[in-house]
Every structure is written in structure tokens, then in C-alpha cells.
Amino acid sequence: MNNNFPYSKYNFNNQDLLSGLTTAECERLTANKEILNFKAGTQIFKEGTEPKGIYRVLSGKVKKYTATNFGTDHIFYICGENEYLGYHAILSEEEYPDSATALLDCEVAFIPKNDFLNVVSTSHLLSQRLLKNLSHEFGVFLNATKILARYTVRERTAINLLILQRKFSVKESLKEIEMNRDDLASMVGTAKESLVRMLKDFKEEKLISTKGRIIFIEDLEGLVKASNYK
Amino acid sequence: MNNNFPYSKYNFNNQDLLSGLTTAECERLTANKEILNFKAGTQIFKEGTEPKGIYRVLSGKVKKYTATNFGTDHIFYICGENEYLGYHAILSEEEYPDSATALLDCEVAFIPKNDFLNVVSTSHLLSQRLLKNLSHEFGVFLNATKILARYTVRERTAINLLILQRKFSVKESLKEIEMNRDDLASMVGTAKESLVRMLKDFKEEKLISTKGRIIFIEDLEGLVKASNYK
DNA sequence: TTCTTACATTGACATTTATCAATTTTATTT
DNA sequence: AAATAAAATTGATAAATGTCAATGTAAGAA
Numbered sequence: 001m002n003n004n005f006p007y008s009k010y011n012f013n014n015q016d017l018l019s020g021l022t023t024a025e026c027e028r029l030t031a032n033k034e035i036l037n038f039k040a041g042t043q044i045f046k047e048g049t050e051p052k053g054i055y056r057v058l059s060g061k062v063k064k065y066t067a068t069n070f071g072t073d074h075i076f077y078i079c080g081e082n083e084y085l086g087y088h089a090i091l092s093e094e095e096y097p098d099s100a101t102a103l104l105d106c107e108v109a110f111i112p113k114n115d116f117l118n119v120v121s122t123s124h125l126l127s128q129r130l131l132k133n134l135s136h137e138f139g140v141f142l143n144a145t146k147i148l149a150r151y152t153v154r155e156r157t158a159i160n161l162l163i164l165q166r167k168f169s170v171k172e173s174l175k176e177i178e179m180n181r182d183d184l185a186s187m188v189g190t191a192k193e194s195l196v197r198m199l200k201d202f203k204e205e206k207l208i209s210t211k212g213r214i215i216f217i218e219d220l221e222g223l224v225k226a227s228n229y230k
Numbered sequence: 231m232n233n234n235f236p237y238s239k240y241n242f243n244n245q246d247l248l249s250g251l252t253t254a255e256c257e258r259l260t261a262n263k264e265i266l267n268f269k270a271g272t273q274i275f276k277e278g279t280e281p282k283g284i285y286r287v288l289s290g291k292v293k294k295y296t297a298t299n300f301g302t303d304h305i306f307y308i309c310g311e312n313e314y315l316g317y318h319a320i321l322s323e324e325e326y327p328d329s330a331t332a333l334l335d336c337e338v339a340f341i342p343k344n345d346f347l348n349v350v351s352t353s354h355l356l357s358q359r360l361l362k363n364l365s366h367e368f369g370v371f372l373n374a375t376k377i378l379a380r381y382t383v384r385e386r387t388a389i390n391l392l393i394l395q396r397k398f399s400v401k402e403s404l405k406e407i408e409m410n411r412d413d414l415a416s417m418v419g420t421a422k423e424s425l426v427r428m429l430k431d432f433k434e435e436k437l438i439s440t441k442g443r444i445i446f447i448e449d450l451e452g453l454v455k456a457s458n459y460k
Numbered sequence: 461t462t463c464t465t466a467c468a469t470t471g472a473c474a475t476t477t478a479t480c481a482a483t484t485t486t487a488t489t490t
Numbered sequence: 491a492a493a494t495a496a497a498a499t500t501g502a503t504a505a506a507t508g509t510c511a512a513t514g515t516a517a518g519a520a
Binding site: 066068069070072074076087088089090091092093094097098120121124127128130131132134135136137138139141142143144145146148149150151189228229230 | 296298299300302304306317318319320321322323324327328350351354357358360361362364365366367368369371372373374375376378379380381419458459460
């Protein structure tokens with residue numbers, strides 16, 4: 001990268017949680033594994049319900065979000081390939097604190113709760129890795145709350161475009177983001193109309209361009225500057 | 231409680247992390263323990279620095295916060311008695327993602343990094359408990375980000391008063407909050423003047439009263455209603 | 461293709477929140 | 491207690507953001 005935007009502060013899973021397990025552990029873990037397919041827009045699990053297992057995203061994208069009692073969502077994370085979903089609720093022995101819905105068509109591996117817990121309780125490597133991941137996530141969340149608490153809508157919009165650009169592009173060169181405006185506004189934490197106006201400003205400043213709902217990042221450095229984030 | 235405000239969503243540590251360890255483990259853990267005293271206003275550790283160990287608050291209160299590059303803080307948590315500080319950075323093997331400063335005079339037990347890691351790596355109970363705590367915290371944070379993203383300053387002010395009331399009162403009956411206005415504004419995620427005006431509104435509505443900087447909760451149910459949180 | 465529907469955008473305006481500059485109150489020091 | 495410093499509050503105003511209604515555009519269904 002030729003800019004100093006700290007993308008590392010935006011990734012929950014900084015390594016593959018389940019790599020490096022022994023063959024026996026892997027077998028126990030995947031003994032009852034199921035491959036599931038979710039069409040874009042389908043809910044994978046719902047806030048407040050009992051967790052049945054964990055999920056690994058094999059392909060596609062998943063949005064993670066919470067709902068207010070007055071009907072607005074807040075999308076706090078987009079999960080991509082090889083990231084895991086739903087393990088927090090299993091480990092905390094609580095209900096799901098959030099919901100997950102496919103953003104694109106997804107292929108997902110489902111591992112039942114008991115198989116996961118069983119391996120967690122016997123594999124030192126796995127529990128150490130989970131500890132590392134969860135505590136890394138803590139930093140990611142601190143960053144997110146700080147941004148919501150202290151940055152303007154303009155700054156947050158820029159920050160989220162930068163995050164999404166990274167998240168959606170396997171290759172760095174790819175600078176397209178496709179996401180509906182309601183979801184984008186829900187990530188930024190603003191009204192759809194305010195989000196659209198911000199995009200318009202960015203277009204006038206030549207930081208981005210659009211074609212339909214697709215957003216092209218035209219000036220990465222300019223967006224970093226607009227984010228006011230160092 | 232005679233209201234349905236979910237205080238449980240605001241506590242990081244839902245049990246004593248280190249209770250139930252074997253005598254041997256306890257000894258290893260506390261072999262190099264130091265008791266430290268921090269005067270109100272003194273920083274305990276600083277964002278971006280190398281973690282040296284973990285801290286347990288024995289008495290007093292500690293604010294945890296992150297700083298923006300443009301000089302405003304966001305206080306995201308108040309630690310009280312028997313809560314632990316600084317273990318995230320140790321477990322994630324990263325720099326401190328946040329800072330901690332004594333809000334009141336504090337007595338704190340310091341456990342060096344290696345002693346902690348040593349016991350974590352050998353005690354199954356401790357690592358399981360840490361996993362449970364960290365994943366519980368995830369839910370606490372989701373709630374916090376949702377509130378920052380989706381609730382108004384009025385609602386957030388009410389929510390934070392309710393949290394502080396609980397946090398500062400050992401007995402439920404105690405309904406006093408003493409905190410300077412800058413810190414309160416920093417928790418709510420707003421400007422000091424906006425915070426003060428919100429307090430004024432709440433006073434006019436007889437939800438609170440004040441004497442100097444001390445805030446008395448006069449109508450808990452009314453504040454819950456003002457928070458718009460269910 | 462045409463119709464239909466969902467989504468995106470714009471305009472006008474109201475409301476909320478931040479900022480800056482006083483002023484008042486409270487706490488601390490002498 | 492008086493003097494001083496720090497913090498809290500208020501007022502005036504600007505800026506940011508949200509809301510509601512209308513219009514435009516794109517995508518899927520018939």
C-alpha cells in the first residue's frame with residue numbers, strides 16, 4: 001500500500017482459526033460438518049436466538065449486524081472468505097448478540113456446537129488461538145467505537161469506503177464497491193439520504209465515481225485524507 | 231430492579247477471572263505481584279505502548295479510553311473493583327489498543343506478563359474462563375457500537391447515566407454519580423456543552439437533580455424511558 | 461420489450477449538535 | 491477568608507445531520 005490507512009485495525013480474523021490442528025482434531029471437528037448455501041439476502045442466524053454451531057464462510061460475503069428496538073440496524077462487520085461466524089455466542093454460553101445475513105450468495109460450512117466445544121476443550125492450540133483472535137478483535141472494536149463516537153459522517157463514510165474497498169478486492173488493484181445504500185448507511189451509522197449526499201460530495205471532489213450502485217474508488221489518498229484518520 | 235434496562239450488557243467481567251485456580255497456579259501467578267497506588271488522574275498505561283503485565287483493580291475506579299489523532303478521547307468503559315485491565319494486549323501480542331487512567335484514587339495489583347501467560351498456557355480453567363469473558367465482552371461492545379451508531383445524544387446521555395448509576399453504586403439504593411463533565415461527554419460521545427444542556431433538560435423534567443458536579447438520579451423509570459432502550 | 465417494483469437521488473426544511481465566547485460556580489491555594 | 495485557578499454553565503450562532511415527500515433510475519418479471 002502506498003498510504004498509511006491502518007487496514008489491520010478492521011479485521012477480526014487475522015489468521016485461520018482452525019489451521020494447524022492435528023488430524024484427529026480436524027476429524028472430530030468436521031465429523032458432522034455440513035455445507036450450506038445461502039442466497040443473497042437470506043439470514044444465517046438471528047440475534048437473541050440459541051446458537052447451534054459455528055460457520056465458516058467458504059465463498060461470498062456476510063453482513064453482521066445488530067438491531068435497535070425501533071427498527072434500524074447497525075452493520076458492524078462484513079465477513080469474507082475463510083472467516084468464522086457465530087463462535088462468540090457458543091463460547092460465552094449466551095444467545096447470539098448479533099445477526100448474520102448473506103450479502104452475496106454464500107457457501108458456508110456449518111460445525112455443530114458440541115463438536116466445536118469438544119475440540120476447544122481439548123486443543124490447547126485452538127483455545128490459545130481463539131484467545132488471540134478475540135483479544136485482537138477487542139482492538140478492532142475499540143477502533144470502531146471511537147470512530148462512531150468521534151468522527152463526522154463525512155469522515156466515517158470515507159473510512160467505510162476504504163474498509164470496503166479492501167474487503168471486496170482480493171487483488172489490491174480492484175477498486176469497486178457494490179453495496180446497496182441502506183446497508184452502506186447502516187455501516188456508517190447515518191441516514192440513507194445523508195450517505196447519498198456524502199457520496200455526491202465525494203464524486204464532485206473526484207474521490208470516487210459511480211455507475212449505478214457500483215462505487216469506484218478514484219483517489220485513494222484523497223479518501224484517506226477525507227477520513228481524517230491516522 | 232424494577233425496570234428492564236439490561237445492565238448485564240454493560241459489564242465486561244461477569245465473573246472473577248482468577249477464582250478457582252489451584253493453589254499452585256495462584257502462587258505462580260502472584261509470585262511477583264506488586265501492589266501499586268495511582269492517584270486520581272494518573273495514567274496506568276498508554277495506548278500504543280508495549281504491555282508489561284495485567285492489572286487488577288482492588289479499589290477505586292479506572293477509565294478506559296482511546297484517543298483520536300485530533301485530540302479528543304472516547305471513554306468506552308469504567309472499571310471498578312475486582313475487574314482486570316490490560317490482558318487483551320498481552321493475549322493478542324499487540325500494543326495496548328487503549329489507555330487506562332485512574333478516575334478515583336486506586337489500589338491495583340500488578341501481575342507481570344510472563345507470570346500471567348505462563349498460567350494461561352497451563353491452566354485449562356483459566357483459558358476457558360478468558361474465552362468466556364472475551365466473547366461475552368464482544369456482546370457488550372456490539373451493544374455499545376449500536377448505541378453510538380443509532381441513538382441520539384439525549385438517548386445516549388440517559389443510557390450512560392443509568393450505566394454509571396449501577397457502576398458507582400455498590401448498593402442499588404445509591405443514586406449519585408460524580409464525574410466531571412468532560413469525561414461524561416467523552417463517554418456519551420458528544421461535546422461538553424451538549425452534554426450539559428442535556429443534563430439541564432433532564433433536570434427540568436425532574437429525572438435528575440444536581441449539587442455541584444454530583445448528579446442524583448431522581449426518576450430511574452423516567453430515565454429508562456428517555457433512553458429509548460429496551 | 462414493457463410493465464412493475466425496488467432502489468437511488470434530490471429538494472426543502474426541521475432538528476440536532478457543535479463551536480466559540482462569555483459568565484458563573486466550584487474547588488484550590490495562599 | 492480572600493485570591494486564584496479550574497470547571498461548569500449559558501447564550502448566540504453556525505454547521506451538520508435527519509426527515510419527509512417527490513422524482514428519477516435501474517433491474518427483474520411478465
